[in-house]
Amino acid sequence: MAVTLKEVAERAGVSRSAVSRTYTDGASVSPKTRKKVEKAAKELGYSPNALASSLTTGRTKLIGLISNNFHNPLFLEVFDLFTRRLQEKGLRPLLVNLTDETDPENSLRMLKQYSVDGVIVASSTLSPEFAKAFHDAKIPVVHSFGRFASAPDVHVVGVDNVECGRMAARTLLARGYKHIGFLGGPKGATSTIDRRAGFMEVMGQAKGIKVKESNAAAYSFEAGRTAMLKELKGTHAEAYFCGDDVMSIGALSAINSSGLSAPTDIGIIGLNDMEMAKWENIDLTTIRQPIKQIVDSSVELVMAALEDSNRHPEARLFSCQVIERGTLRPL
């Protein structure tokens, strides 16, 4: 169907190798033959078959981009950044949606079949074991938004969620709240566990503070709303650290529809600083995760791992920052 190397070679009156070399940089071709080849290629509309060449070079430039966060608007930003960055680097994202797949086996098998050069797991809710499965299969892998460990099994790029928890706690304490709630994301997620740990650590050291905690079923609007509605049925705290921004927005919705409002009746601080957080009708105080840096660094790291597949697993952390908006009372 498509034009092949051979046809171009014939038309240009050169050998197949000559054509091949024209399209591999670093190869030795005289300007004269290169011209001939390029002319013939243009006339025929030839473009080299990347997959065929991957057979011999062992590189497909395909990167598996795996995620299970297809209901969190933050991840649209994440996908945008990843796809652009990968494209800039000449890599192609093969997108894998893990939403209803718990077992790594399937994805592993399929990504092996497509001989991806590497894999980026973009999720804060997938277990570290998931990423490890790729590592064990000798596929370079980076877990973006994954859990920090000082000696990780796989490359990890993200933030120190424990520190984020502390930061949220300090922010709430500094504003004089005395009755404070931790409204976490799904219980099993490492991000939830770590944020809670940091949060409780700081709270434990504070005097005269009452702390309560609960969890939402997912990092989603609905889950955040449901969890907050439940809070509002009992005696609620004065302010909450919510699992993430989309949950926060759900919580805010619950607050408003109960006739209350933030920050007057209840304070909310989220996490992520997704685009929506700064929308005027949301105006969420939150902790910013530097997602662009995380993405760029992940891509850089996966590329480095391609070069040296024995590279020692590395954890890259970026610092977060409180973004003051309108859902906490002022200092």
Add this chain to the structure above:
Amino acid sequence: MAVTLKEVAERAGVSRSAVSRTYTDGASVSPKTRKKVEKAAKELGYSPNALASSLTTGRTKLIGLISNNFHNPLFLEVFDLFTRRLQEKGLRPLLVNLTDETDPENSLRMLKQYSVDGVIVASSTLSPEFAKAFHDAKIPVVHSFGRFASAPDVHVVGVDNVECGRMAARTLLARGYKHIGFLGGPKGATSTIDRRAGFMEVMGQAKGIKVKESNAAAYSFEAGRTAMLKELKGTHAEAYFCGDDVMSIGALSAINSSGLSAPTDIGIIGLNDMEMAKWENIDLTTIRQPIKQIVDSSVELVMAALEDSNRHPEARLFSCQVIERGTLRPL
């Protein structure tokens, strides 16, 4: 690096063909050899290289998924649906982000290099010519959310945007609004043009109605907000048909921050019915596009086009439906 056919064949004590046939269905292999092969394969951890096989079969099962809508939350839903559906059908999405790429040439070349079996263009703002470039290159293509035409150049799946415009107009008229605004999406987009046409057609037939119109720069929150702020500076209409939901939310934000509210002071009707539209703190009256059906149908159509590449270009339309929520005054 990876285990190959040959190694499995040697270990199982059979020919390479036998191994190959074990993994291609419809091929003739005795239960006995199949057993041997499967045993050897399991021991070695073999999985066939899909790309190598694509070389002879001419099918990669790779589908280019092209979009430029990485700032519209609706498209996270769209990507979710597409990736899942494609996976269910054994196809793999190669995601292409067109955000800062206007020229089809580059994407075309790269998708040719990866010999994708077909392409899905998911966008209502890309010009029909874009999709046509693939068609001209003999790559099966479906334009999802594209413009309806009775004799389209390429397969199109979507809604009748002209009818959506009419539907919005009728809805607003039925609620007794007399001064009505069309706050369209980007002027060049076919979706904007068509929705406007239908809208104006109905308005033109109504008596005693004052109509005004303007456009936002993009289907985005910011653009919607900015456009509405501008409206509010002059004499605004009583109700607006906004380009889409995310623009509507931007517009609502502008309305609120001007001390007004919907539907009391201004009515808003959006389009899409994305997940956020039903969030309690948004509660947007809108026109639902059946995106799941559009996605499923697109995948089905691209698969059909794979089978028969001479298939005549077809347009598939799905009907929309007004979803009553709280941003228009009641009937």
Add this chain to the structure above:
DNA sequence: ATTCAGATTGCAACCGGTTGCAAAAATTGT
């Protein structure tokens, strides 16, 4: 035991490229 159709198997060529190697051509120095 023999025949014969149908199922199974291996050989070898091919898919569209890449690459080590040795021969051929171009360049350099004298």
Add this chain to the structure above:
DNA sequence: ACAATTTTTGCAACCGGTTGCAATCTGAAT
């Protein structure tokens, strides 16, 4: 003009599979 280098070129084997074909095997029927 000639030898020594350096560059460019084509050959042929290979990457990891598939597939048409002819040979072999199987089992049922005679």
